[in-house]
Amino acid sequence: MIKNKDDKTLRIMIDFCATIIHHGHIRLIKKAKEYFINHNTIIIIGLSTDDEIIKHKGYQSELDFNHRKEVLEALRDVDEVIPTPWDITNVILDTYNIDYLIHGSDNQNDADNTITFSRTKGVSSNKLRKRTVNSIVQKRNSSKIMFTPGPSNMSYLNMFDLKGVFGRGDEEYTHIEALVLNNILNLTGHDKIVRFQGGGTTAIDIATSNIVLGKILIIDSGYYSRRLEVIISNKLKMLPDTTFKVIKYKDIEGEMAVNNTYDWVATAYAETADAFLCDIELLKSLSDSKKAKLFLDATASINLEPNHDLADACTFSSCKGLGGLTGAGFITYKDAAYKPERRGDVPFTMDIDTHINKLYTGPYHAICSLYSISKDFKNITKNVKQSKAAFLEKYKDRIIRSTSDQPLISTLIEVNNIESNKNVVLYQPRTAPENTAVICHFGDMFTNEKDIGKIYDALIIE
Template sequence: MPEISVHTHVASQNARKVLFTAGPASLLDENLLGLRPCFGRGDQDYSQVEEAVLTTLKAMTGHAHIARLQGSASLALEIASLNFLNGKVLVIDSGYYAQRLSSFAQMAQRTAGEVSSVAVCDWQQLASVQEPYDWVVACYTETSAGLLLPVAELRALADRVGAQLMLDATASIGLEIDHGLADVIAYSSCKGLFGLTGASFIAFHQPPKHEVDSFYLNLATHLERRMTGPYHAIASLYEVLPKHADLREAVFINKARMLKKIAGYATHPAHYQPALCTWVDAQVTSQDARAVLYQPRGISRGSVVCHLGEAHLGSQARGDILDLLELQP
């Protein structure tokens, strides 16, 4: 078999498939260049890689502490819910993924014994919340509805009701600002970080006040690295993160072009538009067999288009893949 370069292989794979889905993004040279043999103990090379990645992620969000897990953001959110939530919890309902946060809070109420009640408030009714809570839980970017909840407004709500703030940052990390306004966030290695799938992270300002009676679900287990970690996903981020500022430009370029393309079909005002995706009040289709369209779980009409498909082009992206899409009112 003839040898090919990493760049040639990546370009070939990206040419075979055009993604309009919520992540992972298109394949990057850096995803493969970072891969190496790894082990979690006694491997000084990998220890340096992991330290560099975690330090960069903490600096990106402004959190003092971070745990890395092998698994999806869903796992990180479930562990964060069990370990941090206590007392009265208010979940902001913005769609499918926020509703999943509600189920995690209810699970914490049933099993960890620290949560006394779980209430749910629609995202459009935040002004009506008056009673005190211990935690406010929300999804910063709700991909199921192409919706961004401004984090400053969520922080203001939490402060008004005397609560701490926990965010699902899966679809906002690396793309939106001010994650440090939340006391706890959880996210994955793909989507707006542009890494390979397989790692997830919990970042926080202050440690939890109670421990969960479980080996795997106890946050301390992951902080103390008592099991195999997401070594290769973190290794992929080692090469990606130094170039992240350029890579993320591809998302912003595609988002701006998408808003122009669907000017008459936008569903949310600019204030609630996330960088990652756009909810279109039309049926989005494509005649190109390479196109992989997103099938959101949370909307009753229209389509959601995500903007990670040209990540490999970085600031050289032009949003040309959007020409493959057709709108049917």
């Protein structure tokens, strides 16, 4: 602190951008006032102009100069507000007869008689912008509650991580994509990952045109595994060396007693529409007994269920258990699973090498939406698991399947009618028994821990 040795009035400048005025600015003004004990002081705010903010920060301030000036002039400890350039120099100090310049600990000004104070922890204009985006997304999530399998509610990180990107020559995007794809690959334990525009169905179509070939045993565990049969049967002429057989999931043990072999066993790990979870160990035992590789439609299981590494190839999308925006499909596989010499004559867009070599526009923004989220995918798993547990407890008398046969993504319950006192979107599965409903648990994917499960209060189930 500087004590008064004479009667001189000191002119103290504090330089700000103050694009979003917050308590950190107020505390710095108070610290400046208190620093000069018993002095007469004049507190002058050197406020960056709009043009300087655009030039150095790259965006237009939320409040223009005149409005920022008006707010600061209303503070009792502020005597003057003057327009200043970005860098405060001795020339500026001399021009306004400034005795001392005050700045936060991030000071980069080259001026004499500069005093710095520690920044207020936990607040900055950029942090407030993140909170603002979070508030907007929370508001939108709460105004329409989604009991759907994805996309469901959003994270502010989905929005905050969006930016202008391009697939070639953009080092920033190259870094983003490499990090995201590596984090996704870690969920599977596989060697390779391919990304492309589309979704889980696109991924299946490409995988069954390039990797899942030959003699295929499809396990019918519900609607989405039956979709595999449709996808493959529609292109058998294009894949002359591929054939398939379909058996019911309940017939797996009987099939294991049959002495025959396949190239692939294929199914959906988790059946969203039926709220049914396959026994991954059983599927692996079946594929081993058939000397086959295991393919999983993993859209409803990735980042939710364990042991995807038991499969040799998986397909999934960006907008379910990964928590991203729609628009990206993924194939992951072990090196030994891909035998390009076995492929038929597939169209350019179905050729996996087209996507490996990135020969057309990729799902850039869907990838960006996963940048921060992918650094800790397990938070999604934890939230969805906690949400499902809350639902199972609330409606324990209506649960149809045992918990060991249920996927984390959804629950099948007995109902006569479902209504709501709020704006909700219910899942309408393509197949479900009469007097039942399937409730999905992604609505709490990004909810604060203390509030998880409260969304079910919006349901009136009879």
